[in-house]
């Protein structure tokens with residue numbers, strides 16, 4: 224059992240904005256102290272500095288973080304311990320950068336991709352392969368979502384479309400996740416594909432308000448089950464890599480009710496994490512409130528149970544963020560007081576156990592039968608035993624000589640047992656040799672398969688390069704093909720979508736020409752172009768080597784060569800084989816980097832689509848006003864007016880500064896009319912008039928041309944008497960519901976403007992690519 228406290232590291236963010244806080248790092252033998260200059264930090268004990276296992280200063284690289292912080296945990300997981308690494312800190316302090324990394328540069332990839340690579344590299348040369356599974360989930364507003372689900376028909380456009388994950392507890396109180404997809408992976412590429420898919424779902428689900436800062440917690444888990452060659456036991460362990468939500472208390476950009484709601488839940492969930500840490504760090508507390516939130520429920524084992532856990536506190540040193548930085552440091556000091564008891568998770572393989580027991584029974588049966596037959600025999604002296612050994616040795620080593628021992632059953636038995644021993648030894652040697660031959664055969668097989676695969680990849684890359692050379696635009700199409708392979712359902716959903724109409728296309732062109740909008744896309748496109756150019760160079764080198772290898776082999780087959788010529792040719796051949804292998808390794812590296820960039824390109828496209836939709840909505844704001852009619856007699860039963868033209872009753876016309884709204888079909892009850900913009904802010908009106916469009920209604924005529932010039936907030940507007948109930952009564956609750964109703968409303972208008980179709984993000988991204 225490993226009994227140890229949670230190791231707590233700190234990473235100081237590079238390039239924190241604004242004026243920076245002064246600090247010192249004091250290195251002691253086993254830990255480091257972070258001291259803020261000229262500032263009195265309460266409580267006084269922290270004035271000595273905040274103690275961390277290690278402090279990564281601003282210029283620490285991603286590989287260094289992996290080597291120092293993550294690798295020891297990953298190695299423990301490979302050994303059979305459970306492991307957790309979690310990042311805690313305020314928004315923008317570098318949690319996601321450390322855990323996931325940047326999609327722009329392969330060298331800046333974070334702990335998750337590096338861990339995947341490390342795990343698969345570790346098992347490459349080990350004959351007994353492990354079974355590895357992967358899951359990826361997000362917790363947002365206390366609800367768990369499966370980021371790797373393929374259950375939905377089309378690609379998810381909002382987080383709510385992803386399947387929900389639930390925590391269940393077994394009799395022992397251990398938490399289990401229901402409805403979370405767990406995928407088996409056999410190669411690093413499979414695992415990376417799942418990671419990209421989960422990250423893409425994370426990007427898709429971003430709301431316009433949290434584009435650059437995450438308000439959710441993400442947990443990426445790797446499960447490993449493994450049996451080593453010489454062990455009858457199975458070891459199974461899991462590794463949680465956790466990117467927590469921003470830890471700040473209040474969101475400064477409190478732009479709508481939605482954000483406040485999110486902030487409340489995030490604070491709640493981190494608040495409960497803090498409560499759990501507090502309870503665990505105080506030895507007197509018997510109750511730890513794990514069950515209060517989904518996050519603490521899932522991380523129960525990581526925080527106090529069977530797990531080797533490491534925390535990274537990410538710190539921004541801007542003066543304006545200093546209070547948050549201090550609270551992160553205090554939290555880290557609490558976490559460092561917690562200890563966990565990790566054990567290797569090992570179970571006996573039942574099949575092997577049964578086999579061993581059977582053999583044991585057989586042995587005992589044999590012994591029993593022997594003891595019955597020879598129970599009266601004498602015990603052999605050491606001299607007699609030595610004689611027997613000599614006889615047996617010469618019997619084995621000569622063809623004809625028989626064993627010459629006294630006619631004594633005990634001696635005969637002893638000789639047989641010596642022969643049996645020798646036989647077993649030879650059998651073992653034979654088995655080892657057979658296994659070796661088998662292994663070599665399978666190595667040859669997989670090398671052949673690898674060679675065929677690599678050749679196919681080279682051909683594929685060459686095709687791509689040729690296509691790009693013919694048509695530069697096809698680069699985007701190529702990347703799209705690769706991205707779509709992440710999940711074929713993207714392709715399906717794309718095919719089902721309508722095309723943009725020319726107005727949207729034009730708006731999109733305007734939008735894309737704005738400074739800064741296409742920067743990310745251009746970055747990825749040019750990075751991909753560079754990688755493909757490099758790939759072409761290596762493909763040519765490999766092709767050249769192949770050609771030379773064939774040429775040299777043909778020459779070697781020629782029997783007229785002298786020994787010296789042959790030796791020289793073999794040298795050349797070996798050099799070409801070395802270059803060929805080097806080229807393949809470089810190609811593999813480029814392929815990894817290209818996959819990385821392609822995933823980044825896809826995510827950048829989705830971001831642009833989000834931005835474009837928001838921009839389009841803002842641009843069309845005058846047409847996007849929401850109208851409410853509220854019954855005066857029962858104000859809580861508010862209603863949203865559908866946008867159909869009434870064909871009976873009377874029609875109040877409301878004029879705002881942008882346009883005239885004539886959307887209401889009213890009958891008799893008094894109502895108040897309210898108008899809101901898409902952010903649910905009241906819109907001022909400048910004029911109201913009511914008129915009848917029903918010639919049969921005598922009553923309504925009296926309202927014809929009633930108008931007011933009062934220019935004031937609609938809340939204060941006089942209500943209209945004798946106006947009737949409204950159809951299709953629903954009260955919108957959230958801005959998302961209002962937006963979706965508005966989209967429906969826009970499509971209802973199609974009798975007036977059939978050319979306008981609703982805007983589909985995936986189709987937009989196609990258009991963006993070609994602009």
Ligand SMILES: Nc1ncnc2c1ncn2[C@@H]1O[C@H](COP(=O)(O)OP(=O)(O)OP(=O)(O)O)[C@@H](O)[C@H]1O
Nearest residue numbers: 236237314315316317318319320435436437468469
């Ligand atoms: N050490 C660093 N070096 C270079 N860039 C960094 C570093 N740390 C963070 N960044 C950059 O700062 C920005 C914000 O970082 P990141 O998204 O990782 O913050 P976060 O703590 O995860 O925020 P949130 O809580 O909102 O998810 C990103 O653009 C990231 O690339």
